[in-house]
Amino acid sequence: xxxxxxxxxxxxxxxxxxxxxxxxxxxxxxxxxxxxxxxxxxxxxxxxxxxxxxxxxxxxxxxxxxxxxxxxxxxxxxxxxxxxxxxxxxxxxxxxxxxxxxxxxxxxxxxxxxxxxxxxxxxxxxxxxxxxxxxxxxxxxxxxxxxxxxxxxxxxxxxxxxxxxxxxxxxxxxxxxxxxxxxxxxxxxxxxxxxxxxxxxxxxxxxxxxxxxxxxxxxxxxxxxxxxxxxxxxxxxxxxxxxxxxxxxxxxxxxxxxxxxxxxxxxxxxxxxxxxxxxxxxxxxxxxxxxxxxxxxxxxxxxxxxxxxxxxxxxxxxxxxxxxxxxxxxxxx
Amino acid sequence: xxxxxxxxxxxxxxxxxxxxxxxxxxxxxxxxxxxxxxxxxxxxxxxxxxxxxxxxxxxxxxxxxxxxxxxxxxxxxxxxxxxxxxxxxxxxxxxxxxxxxxxxxxxxxxxxxxxxxxxxxxxxxxxxxxxxxxxxxxxxxxxxxxxxxxxxxxxxxxxxxxxxxxxxxxxxxxxxxxxxxxxxxxxxxxxxxxxxxxxxxxxxxxxxxxxxxxxxxxxxxxxxxxxxxxxxxxxxxxxxxxxxxxxxxxxxxxxxxxxxxxxxx
Numbered sequence: 001x002x003x004x005x006x007x008x009x010x011x012x013x014x015x016x017x018x019x020x021x022x023x024x025x026x027x028x029x030x031x032x033x034x035x036x037x038x039x040x041x042x043x044x045x046x047x048x049x050x051x052x053x054x055x056x057x058x059x060x061x062x063x064x065x066x067x068x069x070x071x072x073x074x075x076x077x078x079x080x081x082x083x084x085x086x087x088x089x090x091x092x093x094x095x096x097x098x099x100x101x102x103x104x105x106x107x108x109x110x111x112x113x114x115x116x117x118x119x120x121x122x123x124x125x126x127x128x129x130x131x132x133x134x135x136x137x138x139x140x141x142x143x144x145x146x147x148x149x150x151x152x153x154x155x156x157x158x159x160x161x162x163x164x165x166x167x168x169x170x171x172x173x174x175x176x177x178x179x180x181x182x183x184x185x186x187x188x189x190x191x192x193x194x195x196x197x198x199x200x201x202x203x204x205x206x207x208x209x210x211x212x213x214x215x216x217x218x219x220x221x222x223x224x225x226x227x228x229x230x231x232x233x234x235x236x237x238x239x240x241x242x243x244x245x246x247x248x249x250x251x252x253x254x255x256x257x258x259x260x261x262x263x264x265x266x267x268x269x270x271x272x273x274x275x276x277x278x279x280x281x282x283x284x285x286x287x288x289x290x291x292x293x294x295x296x297x298x299x300x301x302x303x304x305x306x307x308x309x310x311x312x313x314x315x316x317x318x319x320x321x322x323x324x325x326x327x328x329x330x331x332x333x
Numbered sequence: 334x335x336x337x338x339x340x341x342x343x344x345x346x347x348x349x350x351x352x353x354x355x356x357x358x359x360x361x362x363x364x365x366x367x368x369x370x371x372x373x374x375x376x377x378x379x380x381x382x383x384x385x386x387x388x389x390x391x392x393x394x395x396x397x398x399x400x401x402x403x404x405x406x407x408x409x410x411x412x413x414x415x416x417x418x419x420x421x422x423x424x425x426x427x428x429x430x431x432x433x434x435x436x437x438x439x440x441x442x443x444x445x446x447x448x449x450x451x452x453x454x455x456x457x458x459x460x461x462x463x464x465x466x467x468x469x470x471x472x473x474x475x476x477x478x479x480x481x482x483x484x485x486x487x488x489x490x491x492x493x494x495x496x497x498x499x500x501x502x503x504x505x506x507x508x509x510x511x512x513x514x515x516x517x518x519x520x521x522x523x524x525x526x527x528x529x530x531x532x533x534x535x536x537x538x539x540x541x542x543x544x545x546x547x548x549x550x551x552x553x554x555x556x557x558x559x560x561x562x563x564x565x566x567x568x569x570x571x572x573x574x575x576x577x578x579x580x581x582x583x584x585x586x587x588x589x590x591x592x593x594x595x596x597x598x
Contacts (some may be wrong), residue, residue, distance in 0.1 A: 073428045073593070096431040108426050112349040121345055122337035125430050153352070 001085070002046040003177060003209050004070060009079035011040040011065050011233075039065040041233035042079070047203035052203040054220035054241075057135040057230040058322065063213040067181050067229075070211065084176060097126060100170035102151070107162065108169060111155045116150045119172060126173035134173065138169040143198055160191030167195065171202065178202070180212040184219055196222040217315055231322060245317055253310040254282040254294060259303035260280050269293045291294045338432065339440040346444030350452070363451045364402045368457060371397040371525075372465055386529055392556050395468040396473070396527055398461055400556055402454045404486050405524040408494040412511055413440050415498025418591055428590070435586055440493060455583025471557020478564050482551035484573040490547050491520070492578035499585045504591070505525035529558070543574035 019032040039062040047053055057063050068074040069081055073097045079191050081088060088095045102108075109118040113236045121231030140148055149157060157165065163183065170178060180199070184192045203210045212224060220227055220241060227244060229237040231248040237244055254270055269289050270282035282294070290295040291309060298304070340505055350357075358454055375393040415438065418424040427434045461467060470476030498515050517523050523543035528536040528549050539545050553559055559567065 068425070069431055073425050074447040092428065093431045096429055101429045106423060106426055108429075110345060110349065111346065112352045117348070118346060121341055125432055128337075178348070241396070 002082075002083060003049045003051075004047040004211070005080075006046075006066075006070075007044050007080045009040055009043045009066070009069065009081050010077045011062070011069060011074065012077045013037045013039055021214035032267070038209045038233050040069070040076075043230065043235050044079075045228060045235070045238055047211065049208065049209055050203070050207045051226060052200070052224045053212070053222035053226045054230060055211060055213040055228050055230070056215075056217070056318070057213075057236075058215075061230045062233040063230065064181055067179050067213055068209070069100075069290070071099060071179055074121065084175070085164065086256045094265065097173070098176050100173070100178045102163075102166050102170045102178070102180045102183050104180070104185040107154070107166065109162065109165055111154050114151045115146070116154055117159070118154065119150075119169060122169055122172050123176070128173050136172050136174065137168075139170060143201070144168055145194070160187050160194070163195060164189060164193065164198075164288075167198070171208070174206075175208065177209045177211065182214055183212065184216055185229070186213065193217070197209070206256050217318060229318075229321070236321070239279060240303060251312050251316075251320075252284045253308070253312070254284055254291070255306075255308040256282070257306040257308075259305050262302045265298070265302075267294060268298050269297050285331075339436055339570060342437055342440040343444035343447065346441045350448040355501070357452045358443070360407075360449070361456055363479065364453055364457045364459060368397060368461060369403060370581045371401065374460075377391065388527075388558075391468055393527075394465050396556060397484060397551050398458055398467060399552040400524050402457055403450075404483070404490075404548045404551055405519075405522060406446055406449060406487075406488050406490065407513055409439065410445060411494035412498045413475060413532055414438065414442075416501035418501040419499060419532075419593075420467070420573075423538075424592075424593065428593070435582060438495065446487065466512040468556070470555050474561060475554055475557045475559075475564070478568070479555045481552060482546075482554050482571070485568070485575055486547050486551045488575050489529065489543055489571070489578060492575070492582050493543070496578065496585060497581070497584045499589055502589045505539055518544055521545065523552070524546040525551070529553075541570075543571075543578060546574060 014034040015037055017035055041062075043062075043066065049293065052150075053273060055063050055066065061289060069076050069082055070088060072092040074306050075089045083095060085099055085285060086095060097310060109115065110121065113180065121139060122128070123130075128136075141150060146161070146164055146168060149161050150165075154162060154165070167180075167183065172301065178199075179327070183199075184195055199210060199212070202208050203223065208225065214220060225239065225240055227241050228235065229238065231242075242297045244328070253273075259278075264275065266272065269286070270284050273283055275281075291307060295304075295307075334352065349368070372394050375397065376389060379390045383389065418427070424434065427437060463474055470479060493514070521539050521542055523539070524547070528539055528545060531539065540549075546567075550559070550571065554564055554567075561576065
C-alpha cells in the first residue's frame, strides 16, 4: 500500500491585492480585493514505502506548498491526500509524530544552546525511549561526523554543520517518512556530498521513505531514483531519472578543435551550437550518429587538432525540458 | 508526546538565558536605577509626611519593588516571540512537531521569568532591602494570599502579551501594538501609580479592568490593603478575567492557525 497518495491535489491561495501608495493602503483597509494564485494544480502520485523521491521544479513551482500539505500544515483546496493512511492536516499531531521534516531555510534547533540540548528536547517532544535515543544519537553522530560539535552552541556552527544537525534532529525519533525542503541549499561542495551520501544511506539501510525538494539536480541523481517534476503547479514528469534522459533524447555534445580557423562549418549530422573560431561545439541530434559519420562529412584538410565527445549533462536535459514544457508527460512506467 | 516536554522547555529557556551574562547585568542595573528613581519620587512626594491617604513611605517602597520588577515583568519577549513566529511563518516549525504551541509558549516564558526572578529580581530586592528597607507581608493571611495573586498576575500579563502578539498576524506588525499595550498597561496596571492615589472614578474603573490584577491587587494584598473578604472576592474576579483572556488567546490562536494552514505562511 502506498505510504503517500495524492489524487488531484490542488491548492489555491487568496492574496490580497495591495494598491500602491498611502491612498491605496487606506482604501484596502475598507475594501479588499483578492487575486487567486493556484500553487498546486491537480497533482496525483503514489509513493511506496522505502522509496526516495526527488520533487523538482523552478522557484514558485509549488514544491514547498506540496511538502507543507503532506506534513499537515496546509490544507489542500481540492483533491485527496493521504500520508500513512491518514489525512495529514486533520491528524496533525499523530502525523507529526511519525514524520521527520527538514526545512533548508528554517532552523529547528535552539539557537543559543548546544546541539545536544536541542536533541534532548526532541527526546521529550517525541517521547523517545532512553535506550533508543542513545542508540540513534550515537549512530547519527558517527554517520554525520558531528562528534566535534554536538556540545557547541548552534549559533557557532557553520551552515554545513548546522544542516547535518538539523537532519540528525529530524531522524532521532525514527520517522517513517523524511521530508526535506531544499536540504542542500547554500552548502559547499563537501557538505553537500556528506548530506547526499548520508540520505542515500538512510534510505537504503533504514528503509526510511525520503521526499526531497531541490533545485540541485545532483541531489536527485545521488539520492533519488525517482523524480517528480513540476512547474506552474502542474505535474510535468514522474518516473526514473534515466527514463527522463531517454524520453528527452540524450543529445551528445561534440567539440572540434582546429589549428587554424577553418571558417563557418555546416554539417548535416551535427548542429552547430557555438563557434569560437578555433573551437566549435556541435550537438548530435541522432543517437545513431557516430563521430566517424561527422568526421567523414567534415572531410580532410581542416587542420583538426582535437575531438571531444560529451554525454549530455542532466541540467541541460532538464532545461530543455522546461523550455519545451509539454502539458503532462506522466512517464511513470 | 509526554507532558514532560513542557517542563523541559522551561528549563531550556532558563539555560539559554545563562548564555547572555551581559544582558543580566544590564537588566539588573536598569531595574535598580528605575527602582531608586521611583523611591526618590515617592520620598519627595511624601515630603516628610508620615502617611498620605493612609499609606506610609516604607509601604510605597515595597509597593514599588513588587509592582515593578516582580509583577510587571518583561512581557515584550512574549509579544515579539509570538509576533515574529506568526508573521514570518516560523510557527510552522512548531506545527511540524507533535506539540501544542500555546502550551509551549507558556512553559518557555515561564522559564525566562524564573531566570529573571533568580538573576535580577532577587538581587535587586536584596539591595533595596539592605539599603532602604522592605516590609514583610501585612499578615500571614496576606502573605499566603499573595501567591495565588502572583500566579494570576503572571498569567494575565502572559495572556495579554500573547493576544497582542497574535494580533500581529492580522495587523502585520507587533511594533505599534507594543507601544499601545505599554502605555495602557503601565498606567492601568498600577505598576507606576497605585490605584489608591488615583481620583476615585478612575480608580473604580481601573479596579475592574484585568490590568489592575497585574500589579495593583497582588501588591495591595501583600501590604494588607484589602480585608480578607475583599481579598477572596478580588481573587475570584481575577480568575474570571484570566479565564476570559485564556479563552481569547485560544480562540485567536485557533483562528491564526486556521488561517496559516489555509492561507500558508
